[in-house]
Amino acid sequence: MVSSLPPLVSQLCDILHNPIFPAQLASAIQGSPNDKDLYLRIEASLTTGARSTSSNGALQLGCINLRNGMLVPSPSFTPAHTPDPGGDGADSASESTLHFTPDDHESRPSKRHKTVSGLRLPHSSSLEKSKARPLHTKEASNSHPHDNESPKSIRQVHSDTRFPQRAKPGQGLDPPVLEPTSSDKLISGIWRQVYSSVQLSRDFSDVKPTINIRSGASLEVFESVNALCLQYYNRSQSSRALEMIVQAFWVESFEARTAVLRYEKPILSKTEARMIAVREACVVLNWREKDLRNRMYALPSLRPPILRQKTNEPCRAIWRGYKEIKDYGGWAALVFASAGVYRFCKYRSEFGEGLFCRLRHIRSGLEIAADTLHPGWRDILQVIQQDTPAVYTGHPHGWVTTPEGTCLTLASTYEYLNLPGGFQYTFIDECVLDEKVFGRDDPRRVPELDEDTCPVCHEKQSDDITENQCVCFPALFGGVRSSAPVQIFRTTNGKNNGVVARCPFDRGTAIGEFTGLITSGITGLDVMIGGTRSRPYQIFQGRMGNFTRFINHSCRPNSQFQRFYWRGKERIIVVSRGVSAGAEITVDYSEGYWRSLEKRCLCGEACCRFKER
Ligand SMILES: C[S@@+](CC[C@H](N)C(=O)[O-])C[C@H]1O[C@@H](n2cnc3c(N)ncnc32)[C@H](O)[C@@H]1O
Incomplete structure (x- = not known):
């Protein structure tokens, strides 16, 4: 057992003005096997800035034996091979990835990963010894610690002192990664928006600054301009959500109207009934039929071969997409869908069972997040007179x-x-x-x-x-x-x-x-x-x-x-x-x-x- 840190370590910390290292070291030593010597390996590396993090390929300066405080001079070596003084002799510098686990490294597989800094403890066979200890495994108990008298085993988790390094672009040979599909992007956009601070509302009362924002650049003015940006951002997000809700609902309404037309005039084919419903819509929308199609279709070039032949239905590509997202993912999926949803629906290339299955799968999770993080979000469904109270309350x-x-x-x-x-x-x-x-x-x-x-x-x-x-x-x-x-x-x-x-x-x-x-x-x-x-x-x-x-x-x-x-x-x-x-x-x-x-x-x-x- 190492009782106190050797003076050499303290001197080093003084020289380098690093007051926290002794605490980190003591913590790392804690719980380490007491039947083996521990060494502190000291490495050096060249960096381009005094505050940059440690880098790969460090040179070994030497080691301090933490039991007796003696210096162990460095053997000659190359940066590609860093012997582990207390370890098992495994090559610790043969990998290009960083791979850390918490303090307790006792059962580390023999294949070691290169580290760029921090402390590494030697292996030990103490697992075998410890198997004889009494065990108390009251999983997930929420009893108070001090109510619990008898158990004496300690089930503790330690933390690490080393940070996983952020990947630098172009460094090393990164394994190939699959590009996200449009569906991946759609779904991640929905989650991002649910977890954002956006505030959706049906209330479009006048948004204007409370003070004169043309009166200079004081903090007050700047804050007011920022508030204005935020209000308009929330408003535009709300408008977009409201527009999509109404358009998805329009598709349902259009289907219902077509059915009624055919019921009233059984002689009408499905297509004829639809064309009549389109014309009825154009009267109110004040669009030409072509305009309506253009707004709802994908690019004109896509229209005849893909959309019309495939669906044999005019003018419902984008709005139908919104409805399908709602049908499978729930209203929350549509309301929190981000800007990319328009393009996603316009090109329709990934609509199908795969997408629907993914939307069904996240539906309840999305509703939990939406209800608990944005308790008023369902209010905007009132625009189509849909009254749905929050299902999930309390903490997310x-x-x-x-x-x-x-x-x-x-x-x-x-x-x-x-x-x-x-x-x-x-x-x-x-x-x-x-x-x-x-x-x-x-x-x-x-x-x-x-x-x-x-x-x-x-x-x-x-x-x-x-x-x-x-x-x-x-x-x-x-x-x-x-x-x-x-x-x-x-x-x-x-x-x-x-x-x-x-x-x-x-x-x-x-x-x-x-x-x-x-x-x-x-x-x-x-x-x-x-x-x-x-x-x-x-x-x-x-x-x-x-x-x-x-x-x-x-x-x-x-x-x-x-x-x-x-x-x-x-x-x-x-x-x-x-x-x-x-x-x-x-x-x-x-x-x-x-x-x-x-x-x-x-x-x-x-x-x-x-x-x-
Ligand atoms: C901190 S809790 C983690 C949450 C836990 N799964 C739960 O539902 O409350 C730790 C417990 O989860 C279980 N656990 C966690 N990871 C496990 C794993 N890889 N294999 C088996 N059980 C595990 C063990 O029972 C463990 O004691």
Whole structure:
């Protein structure tokens, strides 16, 4: 066991003015096997800027033995091969991709991936030893930590201190990726809009600035101009939605009118009845028949061969497209469809069972998001006198989508636990301090850190968006915050619930902060470990937290837990390693966690480390 950090490490940190490294190192050492020496490998690399992140191909300067504090001089080597002093001799520099997992690296497969910075712990066979430990696996319990007296095992998840590097264009040999289809773009556009802050309304009362915006460029004037932009943006989005709603409804009305005409005059063929209905429409629309066709058709050149022959129906290509999107995806799909929907319907190339199936599949999830994030959105359906009250109320993550397309309340998915009082969960955006344990002294605070400076990018951190300059994770800190585009879904392979991404998260971007009760002393229940060895704390999500509580493990995860420091306090965040829209968000819970869980891993990956238990 390494008791305190060697003076050499402290001296290095002093020289480099890096006050947080000792805490990070202590945390990484925590939980490491105590029967082996640990080494701190020190590397150097050339960069084009003092603040750029570490790069590949680092040169090794030497190692410090953390047990005895002695320096281990570097062997001669080339940048392409970086020996791991404490490891198993596997080549750690043979891959071009970055692949990190949380702190506990004990069961890492022998094929190692190149890292650009951070700490790597040696392998250990402690899994075998630990199998004898008592296990308590009260999954998803929301009992209070301190009510739970007997269990002594610790099921904890650690975080990483390394950020997945954002991909730089043109670097490395990226595997070929399929271009998104028009349907992919349509569906991702719908989700993006549902998760945006757009405000749809039927109310078109006069939009005008409240002050004279021609009176200079004061902050007040600028704010007023911004407000004007926002109002007109919302108004144009609302207009477009209203127009599509009415046009989709027009198609239904047109069909009904055609049927009535044929009922009244059975002699009319279907086409003749339609032509009459078109002429009736033109009278009111004040368009020539040709105009009506042109507006509703695709390009004129497409008309005869594709549309007319295929459908034998004039003038309903685009509007019919809107109706079909509504029929399969529900009104929410049409209302939140973004600008591309017009072109999508105009060319109609991807209309068919494939699209309809996808729309049916997302329909209830879309309605959950629309009802909970935009509670007034159904009001705009009043334009066609459609009265439909909101179906889903409360928090967006209080609902679970199922593969069958239905929705369940979150609580009902935990009935099998037979908890007294049922599954109660409070959604919180910020961690709550357990004052019974810590008083007012937040253990996340790192005294050595300057509250106003980001220890990663060294830019100013401020909760005031106009002053903040740290853009490490702007979706979470120092920027405009909005609901994470994720939903809770019912897995099909026995993991109960999981979290699905509705929009893509680029590699290196934040998905969410791991929020919960900041406490200590919990055993036998899932906790996240934070802080340092001398100032540890746990984040417990049993009764309160956010969607990160429902993220499952995978041995080939697409995200990772990571530490970040915001305004002098440690935060645990979930960072993407590259998550595509529609994918389940997964992290690696680590070896230590699985050691205490009497279950087999169901991640289904070929590289699964815990399927045999
Ligand atoms: C933090 S919860 C994740 C959400 C959980 N699936 C639920 O429905 O509440 C962790 C628990 O989920 C289950 N779980 C997560 N990933 C799993 C996996 N890959 N295989 C089997 N069970 C898993 C385990 O029971 C684990 O203790």
